[in-house]
């Protein structure tokens with residue numbers, strides 16, 4: 383396992399810090415709702431361990447992780463019926479492996495450009511609305 387700047391990593395403690403946004407704990411990763419819901423259904427999936435590159439993972443773990451990403455994306459798609467799911471795995475700001483899984487609609491303000499093409503003000507929800515979004519995706523996971 384490769385540990386780089388783990389102490390300052392903003393992803394390592396995300397499961398604890400964003401407990402109100404938890405959707406699912408998989409074998410290798412966690413799935414949470416992104417606090418900014420400018421794009422409704424925007425989720426983050428990150429490895430349970432502080433891993434920074436896919437090629438640092440054992441093949442079996444990598445394949446299992448990829449199944450979790452795919453399963454999460456499928457649930458998000460079932461829950462929100464977007465025109466496309468965007469998968470963003472960059473790691474420049476936070477190298478800990480984390481996917482941005484983003485439902486995109488041809489009617490959304492930045493379509494067809496990447497979600498970061500222009501800055502936007504965060505869209506925060508009430509706790510009740512966050513819970514509702516999380517439940518929607520969690521319920522979709524159960525039928526996949």
Ligand SMILES: [Zn+2]
Nearest residue numbers: 391394432478
């Ligand atoms: Zn980390």
